[in-house]
Amino acid sequence: MKQATLAVSLSILSASSLAAPTELKIWRHQTGDIEMQASAAMVERFNQSQGQWNVVVESIPEGAYNESITAAAMANQLPCAMTIDQPTVPNFAWSGFIQPLDKLLDKKDYDTVLAGGKGTYKGQLYSLGQFDVALVMFSRYSTLEKHAIRVPTVDKPWNEKEFADALAKLKTSGDFNYPLDLNAAWGGEWPSYGWGPMLQSFGGDLIDRDNYVYADEVLNGDDSIAFAKWFKNLVDNNYIDKKPANDKGFVSGRVAMHYTGSWSAENYFDAFGEDLAILPPPDLGNGPVISGGSWQWSVTKACPHPEGAAEFISFIMQPEEIAQFVDQTSLVPTKPEAAKLSKLYKEAGQWNMFYVFASLYGQTRPATPGYPVISTSFDKAMRDIIDGKDPLDALDMAVDTIELNIEANKGYGFKL
Incomplete structure (x- = not known):
């Protein structure tokens, strides 16, 4: 009987081992x-x-x-x-x-x-x-050296004043059409992904992350308004092209610095070799920030x-x-x-x-089911600001759209 039981057990194990x-x-x-x-x-x-x-x-x-x-x-x-x-x-x-x-x-x-x-x-x-x-600032060491601009580091990134001074030097030099490319022609997710971190570096945000329900006094708070005015000044001072034809300004020499993602690194290294400067984003008041995810x-x-x-x-x-x-x-x-x-x-x-x-x-980016509406609302606000709309009015409209959507969806699982 023991031998029969053992034989059955072995056959089961064998069948199991051969099972797909x-x-x-x-x-x-x-x-x-x-x-x-x-x-x-x-x-x-x-x-x-x-x-x-x-x-x-x-x-x-x-x-x-x-x-x-x-x-x-x-x-x-x-x-x-x-x-x-x-x-x-x-x-x-x-x-x-x-x-x-x-x-x-x-x-x-x-x-x-x-x-x-x-x-x-x-x-x-x-x-x-x-x-x-990773989002970074690309430039060239030769450009920074020629215009006496300090190379920022992780330990000492540019602060807002240094960044402003660098842009002013590059603009007045006449060497470039624009000192900076922020991919202003990119829509959809880019404003939240690319410019949202700058908003956060100013101390603002897209929504209150303590509750994920309220955007009022956050997206249209003082720090966010300061960011929006700063961004509008980049357009007004011709520091960025508000409607660039493409994203080739830096590689073609029309632009001195390009704020974009690590996905561009290999192409830029092929173009500039060891002269390529890969720089941290500026500290606009509350530390450098880049989007993750x-x-x-x-x-x-x-x-x-x-x-x-x-x-x-x-x-x-x-x-x-x-x-x-x-x-x-x-x-x-x-x-x-x-x-x-x-x-x-x-x-x-x-x-x-x-x-x-x-x-x-x-x-x-904000960990809420309402993020798609947050992103599209911020995209519209930034497009309006680039086109000349008052920053506070544009941000107020975004806040209204976001909060109405959250309310209509009963907080997306968060307490209203």
């Missing part, structure tokens, strides 16, 4: 070839690393991605895991599409992740990202195997995996342990400063 792994369907947004190849290789490494789960990826065009998620949720056809753009995470959490990761993952998976690598809502973790990008991984509430999705996220959040991914894509790692392993982002790495800026200055 359980399929985990995941979605990701389509992007450039290099990132897609790096992502595919990462998934293959996970599949080869264990025999319980087989991740199958479906890529969806980025332009239709959010709509695809909403449609799939309504039809109860969401995948097990999916990438989400970090600012939209609270909205998807509030809508009930995704579930918290706190109880699915070990704390070591996310404990050291930079702010820009996490998506949260009401204090809970809903997404994790391997990478981010890019595409991140989440687990849907529809997932039949959340433990498998969590194992996949845990795997790709290993420092070794992050380091390999960012070295292939030049995106900025979100873990210090990964930065140390990365050829590009370790202390002596070519792009180490981007990790330093992200770790020191990175702040996420």
Whole structure:
């Protein structure tokens, strides 16, 4: 009898070991070839690393991605895991599409992740990202030296007066059409992502982050008005082109400095080599600030195997995996342990400063489901200010739109 029992047990174990792994369907947004190849290789490494789960990826065009998620949720056809753009995470959490990761993952998976690598809502973790990008000021060392402008550093960035003096020197030199490019032609998310940090550096913000309900006396408070007037003066003084034809002003020599993302670094290095100066953003009164948060991984509430999705996220959040991914894509790692392993982002790495800026200055956009309306309202306010509208009037209109939307949605889960 014992031999028969043993034989049955062995046959069960054998059948189990030969069983096909359980399929985990995941979605990701389509992007450039290099990132897609790096992502595919990462998934293959996970599949080869264990025999319980087989991740199958479906890529969806980025332009239709959010709509695809909403449609799939309504039809109860969401995948097990999916990438989400970090600012939209609270909205998807509030809508009930995704579930918290706190109880699915070990704390070591996310404990050291930079702010820009996490998506949260009401204090809970809903997404994790391997990478981010960093906003910087690009210039040329030769330009700064010629015009006797101090090179700012992490320890001593430009303050508001130094920044103003630098712009004035560059303008009066006659060497450039404009001293600065702030990508004024970019709409959509750019004003909140790119100019919102300058607003925060002034001491203002897009909403009161203590309650995520009120924007009055914050977005239209004294510090925010000071920012808006400062920005309007950049236009009025012809320090920036309010309607640039393209973003090639810096590389073509028409503009002395370009405030943009780390995504431009390789092209600018190819153009200028060691003369390329990668500078921290200015301290406009309350310290330098840059936006954090890019595409991140989440687990849907529809997932039949959340433990498998969590194992996949845990795997790709290993420092070794992050380091390999960012070295292939030049995106900025979100873990210090990964930065140390990365050829590009370790202390002596070519792009180490981007990790330093992200770790020191990175702040996420407001973690509220109402963020899309906050972003579009701020975009309109800044467009109106650029076109000559009174800054207070423009900000007041944005505040009204934001607060009416929050009230109509009963606080988006926050107490009114």
